[in-house]
Amino acid sequence: MTELVTTGTDLTRLRELNSLTVIRALRGYPPSTVTELSGRTGLSRPSTDVMVQALVADGWATVVEPTGSSIVGRPARRYQFRADAGHVLGVDVGGHKILAVLADLDGTVLHSTRRPVTSDADPATRLSAMDATIAECLAGAGMTSADLWAVTVGVTGPVDATGRTTLFTPLPGWTSVNPAEHLGTMFSCPILVENDCKLAAVAERWHGVAQDSDDIVYLLAGMRTGAGLIIDGTLRRGYGGAAGEIGALRAVRWLDAPTHLQNCPDLPDSVGPDDAAAWVFAAARDGNRAARTAVRRYTRDLAIGAAALVLALDPHVVVVGGGYSRSADVLLEPLRRELERLCLRVPEIRASTLGDESVALGALRLALDEVDARLLNTGLAAPQAPRRHTPAAT
Known part of the structure; x- marks a missing residue:
């Protein structure tokens, strides 16, 4: 029979891990009772009580005193993670x-x-x-x-x-x-x-339009085109940090895609390159035929690289961000049609709401x-x- 030996180091590490477990149960939640924390962590109520008291003493948590009166008895104390630590x-x-x-x-x-x-x-x-x-x-x-x-x-x-x-x-x-x-x-x-x-891409999964997804292709649509990839909930960097840099392949046509907007025949001479896309999207929204053609050509090029990523990764969501995402009402539907033409399965396409x-x-x-x-x-x-x-x- 093998005897289990527990050293002081083991116990210290166990206390640290239990403390971290309680911190995770505090963060992102309203002030919580020891009973609620015990339910979240799976630790016994006495152990949770010891851990949370230690966290208060060390400055990781604060006590939120009960407010109001109760005819049943004194309300249970609640504890809150000290985010300003x-x-x-x-x-x-x-x-x-x-x-x-x-x-x-x-x-x-x-x-x-x-x-x-x-x-x-x-x-x-x-x-x-x-x-x-x-x-x-x-x-x-x-x-x-x-x-x-x-x-x-x-x-x-x-x-x-x-x-x-x-x-x-x-x-x-x-x-x-x-x-x-x-x-x-x-x-x-x-x-x-x-x-x-x-x-x-990380921001979209944290606070953006892809919080419900673990498989995301983020498309930067603007004066520059790029991509960020989250697969199985993990940001993919690649061996040398170049994962998602599909635009480096000239056959993808991302490098020159924005020029379709900048070269719109109806673009006024007074509109410079930095403002050309905004003018074209607005004109397309108003029904200008040349502007709509420019948007269609842009989305056709954007879709080549997007389709390659979709076919390779089969994401749940494609998030369109960058400066052009402000014109999602004009941009997303043509992009969706192109992806339907190119892909076996078209993921959900959503426009970023996080701005710059x-x-x-x-x-x-x-x-x-x-x-x-x-x-x-x-x-x-x-x-x-x-x-x-x-x-x-x-």
């Missing part, structure tokens, strides 16, 4: 803007700051804009870099294991930039770097995942006591 930051370094979004550990956005940047900005200019945007966001929330537990930066182009876009990026000179190394001089917390389309915040929101989710993974691997240490954050004057 730490904070995370998501940053979108795009072609025309820098957006920084700060959130607590529940993912509640507390402050955001955006700053324009020109598409032809050199790396030094873009990095300077990123630094200024982050600093302004922190100051606006009354925080410092020490308050952050994780930072994720979204960039354009496939991100390799070093956090750089060495394969390709349309941002001038950006292949030489290491964003994590640059931000490492400002932050002591983990810094992640990820492709913008992949982060947008999707990348930054996906970055927040990845930062939160990093915090969760670190807590699971290293155990719980008591967070710093909360301090009063006074937003800076704007």
Whole structure:
């Protein structure tokens, strides 16, 4: 007969895992009683009570005292996860803007700051804009870099294991930039770097139109075309970070697809390339024949790559995001017809509602995942006591 030996280390790790189980049962729920937490975690009520009291003592949870009166007896105490125990930051370094979004550990956005940047900005200019945007966001929330537990930066182009876009990026000179190394001089917390389309896909599953799906193809439809893939609930990066970069294959026709909109014959001379798509979509909505033809040709090219991804992955949902998703009423039906012509099974096609915040929101989710993974691997240490954050004057 084999005797089971339990060491002090085993018991300590078990307590840590049980504490994490209770934290997961607290996060994302209204204030809960010990009985409710016991039901969610599967732990006994006495064990749950011990765990939650320890979490309160360590600063991970707070007590919500009963309110009102009861003729039966005193209402049970309720407990709530202390979301302000730490904070995370998501940053979108795009072609025309820098957006920084700060959130607590529940993912509640507390402050955001955006700053324009020109598409032809050199790396030094873009990095300077990123630094200024982050600093302004922190100051606006009354925080410092020490308050952050994780930072994720979204960039354009496939991100390799070093956090750089060495394969390709349309941002001038950006292949030489290491964003994590640059931000490492400002932050002591983990810094992640990820492709913008992949982060947008994460955001759609977290807070967007694909919350009910584990199999998602996200299409970036705009001046640039790209894709992000979530399969079986997992973001797919690929071996070298280039999963979804199907537009690199010229036969797919994604590289030149937006030119159909920019070259519409009825486009007024006063409308520049950056505004051409908006004009064409509006004109197509009003019945302009040339504009409708331009939209049809654009969606035909967009559908080639989309169909290849659909046939390879058989997703539940295709989410159309990016700037052109604002014209979903004009864009989605032609795209659906093209996919019906090309695919064995057409998934649901939905338009993003997250606007241009999707990348930054996906970055927040990845930062939160990093915090969760670190807590699971290293155990719980008591967070710093909360301090009063006074937003800076704007």
